[in-house]
Amino acid sequence: MLLGGLLPGAAQALPSYREVVAAHRPSETLVLAHDGQVLQRVRTNRQVRQGDWVALADVSAALRLALLASEDQRFYAHSGVDWQAVSAAAWGNVWHQKTRGASTITMQLAGLLDEDWRTPAGGRSLGQKLGQAVAATRLERSWRKDEILEAYLNLVPFRGELVGLDALSRTLFGKAAHGLDAQEAAIAAALIRGPNAKPGVVGQRACGVLQSVAAVQQRPLPDCSAVRWRTEQVLGARLWPASAGIAPHWAQRVLAQWPSGQALPGRIVTTLHADVQRVAVDSLQRHLRELQGRNAEDGAVLVLDNASGQVLAWVGSSGSLSQAQEVDGVLAQRQPGSTLKPFLYAQALQQRRLTAASLIEDSSAHINTGSGLYIPQNYDRRFKGWVSARVALAASLNVPAVRTLTMVGVEDFYQQLAQFGLDLPQPAGYYGYSLALGSSEVDLLRLANAFRALANGGLWQPVAGPLPDAAQAPSPALPPSHRAIGPQAAFIVGDILADSLARAPTFGLDSVLTTRFWSAVKTGTSKDMRDNWAIGWSQRYTVGVWVGNASGTAMHDVSGSSGAAPVWADVMDYLHRQQPSRAPVPPPGVQQQWVRFDGQGLDADRQEWFVTGSAQTDFVRAGATEHGSGQAQGFAPRILAPASGTILALDPDIPPAQQRLWLRSSSSAVRWRLNGRILGGGAQLAWLPMPGQHVLEIVDRQGRRLDAVTVQVRGAGLAATAPRKP
Incomplete structure (x- = not known):
């Protein structure tokens, strides 16, 4: 009670274990399918890299041993403050000897929970040291030892932006926390002591952690060169991508449409169906592989x-x-x-x-x-x-x-x-x-x-x-x-x-x-x-x-x-592997009727749907019969060639017979008229162009105009030929 009496207000606001777990927010958001299956993991916090909360039971035994050997060998014996370590540190300061720090895991956790007890860059004052000790004592009274150790592993910074064991394990080692071996555990423990230290220093400290564990377990000492090599390899690894899953673009759309001002939750349920998404992804990739060599990717x-x-x-x-x-x-x-x-x-x-x-x-x-x-x-x-x-x-x-x-x-x-x-x-x-x-x-x-x-x-x-x-x-x-x-x-x-x-x-x-x-x-x-x-x-x-x-x-x-x-x-x-799909029911206002064609095209006689009131029975190609000169389709015959506005340039070096222009109509039951004079009849007619501006028309047998185009002919004059008689 001595420390509590010296600093009666210290650590009054420290949260409970349940509050800390409930307040934990990973730096990633999980975008889920409608049934809760994970579609995509997307990093949404750019300040730190923090994974899911890891229960102590899911932490490898090797890491727990390495952590205690490195940070707090008497963790289960003290009540928040390791007075033996404090005495050793004080004695070392008197004789200028380098000793292990006296800060326990519980004291470090108090600093992680309340920034007032966090160690500043220039070191802690006596008051801060005492406050942290009081906070650690209070934590030990309200938290169990396993809760303290679990929270510490989930909140401690390891290296750079990596905070917590899950982020460290997935980023540097590409695995979950329960899979860390003794060497990986030693590297993790060494990073706590010096998060931004150079790889060589981290490797040397990791070897020291392994040596401490080996001494406790009475095992042979490790090969430090192998530990240093492994450390240099993993510190450069980035095995945890910012986004992973089968729906990256969908996840971006979900996040982009999230209401501004509302905090993103750790999980967002969406309308997507995970099984349909997988089939679509697999099919697209499979067929694109089959198109290799055709420049389709x-x-x-x-x-x-x-x-x-x-x-x-x-x-x-x-x-x-x-x-x-x-x-x-x-x-x-x-x-x-x-x-x-x-x-x-x-x-x-x-x-x-x-x-x-x-x-x-x-x-x-x-x-x-x-x-x-x-x-x-x-x-x-x-x-x-x-x-x-x-x-x-x-x-x-x-x-x-x-x-x-x-x-x-x-x-x-x-x-x-x-x-x-x-x-x-x-x-x-x-x-x-x-x-x-x-x-x-x-x-x-x-x-x-x-x-x-x-x-x-x-x-x-x-x-x-x-x-x-x-x-x-x-x-x-x-x-x-x-x-x-x-x-x-x-x-x-x-x-x-x-x-x-x-x-x-x-x-x-x-x-x-x-x-x-x-x-x-x-x-x-x-x-x-x-x-x-x-x-x-x-x-x-x-x-x-x-x-x-x-x-x-x-x-x-x-x-x-x-x-x-x-x-x-x-x-x-x-x-539709198990679900039928039936044709839609005809709506009011449509009717079905048997139709006949002339048998000369691609269409065979059949039942056909019509908007009510527009039904016909017989459909004949224009020009197929006298009756079918376009009227059966509901359209008047028209000029197919030349197009209106065509400009022809005549070449005097080319024989006139080779410069004839073919006039084409959609019907054979028409006559061609040039500038008011009949040229001839039929669906096709060869015309010898004459310089000037011309009006070409098609007319019916009564002389009524059905369609017309204008044509301009440029170049040297050619001898005119007598027009064909109708």
Whole structure:
């Protein structure tokens, strides 16, 4: 009681053992799946490196022996202050002899718990020494010995930013505290005495610790050279990365959306499903390895729950296969390619500009734009002729998509994309007709959620926040849900994208896109094969996959069906390994009807879905019969070539017969008229150009104009030939 009487106010505020354990905060945050499985460990405290609290039972016996031998050999005998050590230290000071310090583990713990009793850089004053002794005495009265030793090991600084045994063990030795051997334990104990000492000094002290333990256990003395070598090896190690797990980009998103001003907890439960995340990661890495040699090293996968909008898997990169692992491919802006086509056809269906059975010509097209001619091509550089809108969309034909955009209008389609959450950075005119083929840039998150709107019958909703319990960390106000497209158009587009027969002209009947359950899917490949995609939905889930290179370099012979589609199929198969997926119920306002085609194209007679009131029975290619001169499709015949605004330059050195221009129309039942004079009739006609400004028209048999273009011819005059009689 003498010390307590000298310093009656000392150590009154020292916490209890339970309070210390409860207040412990690791420098890492664990991001968990919805069921509590660890997805990612992320360092969130940059001041210190501190791991989990380690129970004394989980500390290796070797470390406990080394610690007591180094710091407090009479720990279990004294009551907080080792008076024998104090006497020895005082006697040594009198005779200028170097002795072991008198500070016990309990006294050091008191300094760790209360900075008033911490040893300053210039040493402690007599008052501080007495206060620390009083605090240690009080700790011994209220704490058990094992609690004191446990707390000390969890709070003591070891080296640099490393605080506590767990951080030391994982960083320097790459293992848990229970696995430390005698040599590693001696190094750890030596670091307590000199946290920032040079490796040689630490190694010498570690050998001294081993010698003390060996003397107590009556074992042979250690080889100090081996201990010093081991010490130099481990002090340079950094075996505990700042982040580890299977969802690094998802963890960053969770932390970025955590409300400012709220302290991060040690564990955060999120909506992700650990099993789905693992399957997505494994599938992406496996298929990218199969593409080695084709310059494809990056990818991303996103899985959404259709009903709730919760994220079930978020794979931002291919991990070790990528040279840009930190880039989140789910949020990166990339060209979507043909994945925008479903929204275009949905708009055309809703506006009744097309039906799923309407015939569109897949042929060479020259479209005049403000910046010149736009000439779209199909992926395989081949044309299929007249095809239905169903085949055009399912088989991802480019020219029909551009023709559809000319009906809908670029500005209107631009606005339609915004309704699906695809706000583009440039105005509509910047993209022009190439918008039908995905010349814009979007990210996988918004694109997959747009497909989710189709899965939900055209109702767009924002993606849900990362936390399943909104009360845990309320998200900022999200934009309200709204109808992006009518349920009828969404249903028909989904039916088309689920039709493996309509997909066959491009992908074949044995395509990886064909699943054993109902699913709708669309692939896309951007210009120069820089990006390819596979995005689709089932009854419950929407899955989006992107494959490419974070650097933007082109892949070699990798399409949506060979790059992204296999990953999409793997994830979908896993999601439905025990769960069925049924086709959606037709909404009110659609009807199914048998339709007939002329038998000359890719389309066979079949049952087809229509928006109520737009159904037709017979569909005939333009030019196939007199009755089918474009009227069966609901479109007037048009001039296919030349495009309006074409400028021709004649060369007098080339024979005139070699400079004829072929005029082409979508129908054979038309006449060609040049500047008011009839040239001839038929779907094709050779014309010998004459210098000047010309108006070319096609007219019906009654002379009514059906379409017209302007053509300018420059160069030396050529002898005119008599026009053909009609």
